[in-house]
Amino acid sequence: MIRKKSKKDVDLSDTSTYASRHDLEDLNLEVLNEKGMPARVASQLIEDELNLEGAPALNLASFVSTWMEPEADELILKTLNKNFIDHDEYPQIQNFHERCIHMLAELLHAPKANNYVGTATIGSSEAIMLGGLAHKFSWRAKRKAAAKDYSKPNIVMGGNVQICWDKFARYFDVEPRIIPMQPDRYIITAKDVEPLIDESTICVGTILGTTFTGEYDEIEEINKLLLRVKKDKGWDIPLHVDGASGGFISMFIKDGIKWDFKLEQVKSINLSGHKYGLVYPGVGWLLFKDESVVPEDLVFNVNYLGGNMPTYTLNFSRSSAMVIAQYYNFIRLGKSGYRKIVNNMMSVANFIAESLLEHGDFKLLGTRRMEPVVSVSLKDNSQFNVFQISRKLREKGWIVPAYTLPPNAERVETLRIVVKENFSKTMAVDFLAHLSEVIAELKSGGQVGSAPHRDAKSCIH
Ligand SMILES: Cc1ncc(COP(=O)(O)O)c(C=O)c1O
Numbered sequence: 001m002i003r004k005k006s007k008k009d010v011d012l013s014d015t016s017t018y019a020s021r022h023d024l025e026d027l028n029l030e031v032l033n034e035k036g037m038p039a040r041v042a043s044q045l046i047e048d049e050l051n052l053e054g055a056p057a058l059n060l061a062s063f064v065s066t067w068m069e070p071e072a073d074e075l076i077l078k079t080l081n082k083n084f085i086d087h088d089e090y091p092q093i094q095n096f097h098e099r100c101i102h103m104l105a106e107l108l109h110a111p112k113a114n115n116y117v118g119t120a121t122i123g124s125s126e127a128i129m130l131g132g133l134a135h136k137f138s139w140r141a142k143r144k145a146a147a148k149d150y151s152k153p154n155i156v157m158g159g160n161v162q163i164c165w166d167k168f169a170r171y172f173d174v175e176p177r178i179i180p181m182q183p184d185r186y187i188i189t190a191k192d193v194e195p196l197i198d199e200s201t202i203c204v205g206t207i208l209g210t211t212f213t214g215e216y217d218e219i220e221e222i223n224k225l226l227l228r229v230k231k232d233k234g235w236d237i238p239l240h241v242d243g244a245s246g247g248f249i250s251m252f253i254k255d256g257i258k259w260d261f262k263l264e265q266v267k268s269i270n271l272s273g274h275k276y277g278l279v280y281p282g283v284g285w286l287l288f289k290d291e292s293v294v295p296e297d298l299v300f301n302v303n304y305l306g307g308n309m310p311t312y313t314l315n316f317s318r319s320s321a322m323v324i325a326q327y328y329n330f331i332r333l334g335k336s337g338y339r340k341i342v343n344n345m346m347s348v349a350n351f352i353a354e355s356l357l358e359h360g361d362f363k364l365l366g367t368r369r370m371e372p373v374v375s376v377s378l379k380d381n382s383q384f385n386v387f388q389i390s391r392k393l394r395e396k397g398w399i400v401p402a403y404t405l406p407p408n409a410e411r412v413e414t415l416r417i418v419v420k421e422n423f424s425k426t427m428a429v430d431f432l433a434h435l436s437e438v439i440a441e442l443k444s445g446g447q448v449g450s451a452p453h454r455d456a457k458s459c460i461h
Contacts, residue, residue, distance in 0.1 A: 017044045054399045060417045060431070061401040063245045063275040063373075067422035072328050075321075076280070082320040084120070085311070093320045096327040101287070103330055107251045108260045108269055110289055116261075117294060118287035119312055120273070120323050124244035125164035126314050127270035127286035128205075131240050132168045134268065134288065135203040137295040138238075148199075156196045157205035158188035159406040160212055162244065165205055174202060181409035186213045186366050190221035197229065203238045203267075208259050209246020212405055212416070213366035214373030216246060216257055223263040230265075238267035238293070244284075248276035249371045252338045253346065257370060261289045268293060273326045276371070278333075278341065278421055283322035341421055345372035348428050349419040355432050361439060365405075365414055372419035377412055384442040386415045392438040398431060 017040050027033055036042070056066035068076075079093070087094045101118040110116035121127040136153055143150035154175040157165055169176035179192040193204055204226065206217040219241060226237050241259050243250070248271060250257055260266060267290065273283035288294055299312045333341070349372035356362045362376040378386060390402035405412040419428075
């Protein structure tokens with residue numbers, strides 16, 4: 001049947017995208033309208049509204065990559081339409097995935113003899129949920145076998161964890177035992193962990209590169225503690241390392257930090273490919289040192305896509321693009337490429353940290369910074385606050401979050417600057433110049449309202 005053209009049909013044959021707008025004027029874009037519109041009008045409408053957003057290149061708030069090489073962009077476009085879970089249809093993508101796991105396992109010193117296992121995830125949150133679930137199930141199986149109570153699992157972690165850890169505890173019914181921060185300590189130590197662990201601790205969660213200050217927990221010392229506890233009390237408590245942001249940094253520089261599978265109790269590690277793995281949002285990694293850590297009842301086998309396929313993920317379908325993008329970075333950059341980028345980011349971050357110290361208004365937070373992140377707070381006698389600075393910087397296009405630290409350090413207000421691959425020294429110089437202008441304006445009584453208070457865990461990632 002031929003549909004009759006109604007008066008309202010948009011005809012773009014003799015007009016430009018913008019000139020056709022009047023035809024769309026009464027369209028309500030909050031609802032799914034009966035009729036659509038020409039492709040170029042639709043895309044222009046969306047692009048116009050997107051201009052209201054912040055510029056990704058000036059986003060110093062997030063660890064998540066905002067830039068990749070044009071060749072990676074092309075590969076991403078070509079693989080967006082391939083569902084990663086269709087192993088049988090796209091076996092080559094599975095090969096790339098396996099290769100990534102092997103490369104990461106080598107970098108993390110996973111012993112080959114242990115049959116390490118790993119999987120790509122959507123990000124570190126999914127990886128942490130899956131890691132925690134494996135530890136919960138393993139712990140429960142052991143308790144059942146020993147005819148002991150398995151109704152009250154707990155997980156020990158710091159108040160410095162990213163919100164996904166709190167989600168894990170709540171969603172999967174595990175008691176969170178949270179070590180509070182202190183006004184001058186934003187990491188967890190073995191001394192903090194010791195009183196909280198017991199025979200129902202499914203694992204201790206430690207962070208390599210905390211979201212708040214970019215510092216690392218005392219992972220090596222906590223490993224020693226868990227070894228002592230295993231020997232003295234027989235509790236074999238695994239250690240999970242959340243290397244979401246710090247993992248890809250520490251793997252490529254000689255920072256002397258011991259945190260990976262070389263430590264006996266470290267049984268699982270997550271990394272965000274989309275942070276310092278240098279890929280756009282949508283890829284994380286989870287590795288287990290030993291296949292026995294992943295209980296069989298968590299791995300599902302499906303055969304309806306062809307072939308028999310084991311899956312251990314929370315979601316099923318996803319695009320292959322970001323896994324391909326990770327593989328591209330691995331073969332394109334090699335270890336030396338990553339090393340150069342990481343060293344460059346660290347030196348830009350150090351330059352910013354030193355400049356802020358010289359500036360005189362700021363103090364650096366934390367003494368165990370191990371990644372290109374600079375967290376500062378204002379000196380005590382300041383006439384303005386970090387929220388005002390953040391707001392003023394936003395007027396100039398820079399996105400720098402201001403937030404308070406987690407309990408019991410919530411008195412500490414901080415600004416956090418995350419240096420990413422595409423934040424060059426030139427950009428850092430521009431940023432510092434703008435920051436100086438902002439501070440001068442605030443000192444001269446520039447009219448700036450306090451930005452609304454932002455709770456750290458809801459605004460940083
Ligand atoms: C230490 C840490 N863990 C976990 C996450 C969650 O990672 P994702 O955003 O990849 O889910 C983040 C995100 O910033 C993080 O910094």
